[in-house]
Every structure is written in structure tokens, then in C-alpha cells.
Amino acid sequence: MAPVAVVTGAGSGLGRCLAVSLAADKTSLVLVGRRAHLLLAAREECVAAGAGPEQVLTVPADLAEPGSAARVVAAASEQFGGLDMLVNNAAVATFGALEPTDPDVFTRLFQTNVAGPAALIRHAAPLLRRSRGTVVNVGSIGGLLAVPGRSFYGATKAALHHLTRSLARELAPDIRVNAVLPGAIDTEMYQDLGLDEDATRRLREEMIRTTxxxxxxxxxxxxxxxxxxxxxxxxxxxxxxxVVDGGRSC
Known part of the structure; x- marks a missing residue:
């Protein structure tokens, strides 16, 4: 029987690339993301890569909203009868200095980057325990580096890293919990940082220069x-x- 994986943030970027890679190995997939049209496009790529149409389920969901995690896990259980892998990849990033940044920004970052993954792991734990499954959280070297103007984002990723290590102990030996911490990855996320075009260009130049x-x-x-x-x-x-970052956090 094919293994079953939930991949969040699967509509674009890293999540979509991972989903297509897993589909090539005939993994059954639950693709989760906020934008239904992107999930449907990702589903088409997964089927083209080798997954059967019945093996790829899309679940549009904003994991910052209460009840979303339970709905995702219920959909996986109903469609496939179990769960082997959970990849918490969905995240939002907003950069800005402490004083001018609306405190609601931090609330949104925390709900998506920390509370959402925690809720998914909590609801998925019974299924993962049954399969002796595994969780991979997608953190960031932003949770390791102290960078002015990125404290809110970095704090949420640092919290996700701590959650990873704590739950690894708490859920052992039945469930493994690890995290991958990418550096600057060239994805669509750079269009959603709240920066203007010139600031985004300078940020990308900085990322390359410091890697x-x-x-x-x-x-x-x-x-x-x-x-x-x-x-x-x-x-x-x-x-x-x-850490997978081209050496940037050295």
C-alpha cells in the first residue's frame, strides 16, 4: 500500500516541488494551501509525475484559522485510511522594524508559522503513531540569525525549531520529528514580504552577497x-x- 503524505504550502515553491517529487514515487498526497487554483495546478503536476488521480487530494485551508488542522487530518483519514508523513511547509513572512510594524503582523506570523504546524501535529499524532510515521517541519536560518527588521519572522521560526526538538522527545519512539532549515530560497515568497520592488531587489542582492x-x-x-x-x-x-543554506549561517 502506498505511503500517505500531507504537504502544506503545496501550491507553490518548495511545497509544490516536494509534492511532485513524492508523486513520482507513487506516494498518496494530501495537498494543502490557501489558494485552491494553485493546488489544482500542483495536483496536475503530481499526476503527470506518476501519481494516480485518486492518489492526490487537494484541501484548500488557511492553517491560521481554527479547525483547519482537524479538517486536513480528517480528509487524509477518510480518503486514504491513514497517514505516514506530515510536512509542515506552509509559512508567511513579513519583514519590518519593531516599532512601526503593526502587532497584528506578529499574531498572523505566529498563527501560521507555529500554531498551525503544532495543531496539525496534534491532530495527526494518532494516525502517525499507528504507522510509526514522521514529521518534517520547514524552519529557516532566519530562526538562527539575528537580523534587524526581521525579528518577528525570525522569532516564529525559532519557536518552530524549539517545537521540533521538544516534540521529538515527547512523541518518541513512535513518531520522528525533524526540521530542515533552508537559507535564501528563490521562490514566490519574496513577492509577499510587504516590501516594494526596490527593497525586494536589494534584499535579494544581500542574500546572494552574504551566502x-x-x-x-x-x-x-x-x-x-x-x-x-x-x-x-x-x-x-x-x-x-x-541546515541547508549555502553556508549563509556559518
Whole structure:
């Protein structure tokens, strides 16, 4: 029987790339994201990659909203009868200095980047325990580096890292919980940071300048490491924060 994976933030970027990669191995997929049209496009790519049409379920959901996590897990259970892998990839990023930034921004960041993954793990735990499954959270080196103007985002990612390590102990030995911490990945997220075009351009230039390997990463640079943490080769790994950042956090 094919393994079952929930991938959040699956409509674009890293989540979509991961979903297509898993589909090529005939993994059954629950694709979660806020924008239904992007999920449907991702579903088409997954089917083209080798998954059967009945193996790819789309669940439009905003994980910052109460009840969304329970609905996602219920859909996975109803469609596929179980769950083996959960990838908490969905996130929002907003940059800005402490004083002028609306406090509601931090609330939104926390609900999506920390509370949403926590709720999904909580609701998925019975199914994952039954399958001796695994969780991979997508953190960020933003949760390691102290950077002015990015404190809210960094604080939520640092919280996700701590959640990863704490739950790795709490849910062991039945469920493994790890995280991958990407550096600057060239995805659509840079269009949604709340910055104007010039500020976004300067940010990208800064990311490249401060990365020893001299470029931004791509989803394809990160997906193999998520897959490694999901798979049997990582069967003795839990509580790991795996940095994949071109050397930027050195």
C-alpha cells in the first residue's frame, strides 16, 4: 500500500516541488494551501509525475484559522485510511522594524508559522503513531540569525525549531520529528514580504552577497534533504535541525 503524505504550502515553491517529487514515487498526497487554483495546478503536476488521480487530494485551508488542522487530518483519514508523513511547509513572512510594524503582523506570523504546524501535529499524532510515521517541519536560518527588521519572522521560526526538538522527545519512539532549515530560497515568497520592488531587489542582492556559495538556493536544493528525513535512511534521526543554506549561517 502506498505511503500517505500531507504537504502544506503545496501550491507553490518548495511545497509544490516536494509534492511532485513524492508523486513520482507513487506516494498518496494530501495537498494543502490557501489558494485552491494553485493546488489544482500542483495536483496536475503530481499526476503527470506518476501519481494516480485518486492518489492526490487537494484541501484548500488557511492553517491560521481554527479547525483547519482537524479538517486536513480528517480528509487524509477518510480518503486514504491513514497517514505516514506530515510536512509542515506552509509559512508567511513579513519583514519590518519593531516599532512601526503593526502587532497584528506578529499574531498572523505566529498563527501560521507555529500554531498551525503544532495543531496539525496534534491532530495527526494518532494516525502517525499507528504507522510509526514522521514529521518534517520547514524552519529557516532566519530562526538562527539575528537580523534587524526581521525579528518577528525570525522569532516564529525559532519557536518552530524549539517545537521540533521538544516534540521529538515527547512523541518518541513512535513518531520522528525533524526540521530542515533552508537559507535564501528563490521562490514566490519574496513577492509577499510587504516590501516594494526596490527593497525586494536589494534584499535579494544581500542574500546572494552574504551566502558563501554565491547564489540563492532553489527548491530542488532542499527537497532531497526533506525526503531523506522522511525516509528510512533517517530512521535513527529525530530532533534534528538540518541546515541547508549555502553556508549563509556559518
Amino acid at each position: 558563501p556559495l554565491g547564489r540563492m538556493g532553489t527548491p530542488q536544493d532542499v527537497v532531497p534533504w526533506i525526503r531523506m528525513l522522511l525516509g528510512p535512511d533517517a530512521s535513527w534521526m529525530t530532533g534534528t535541525l538540518l
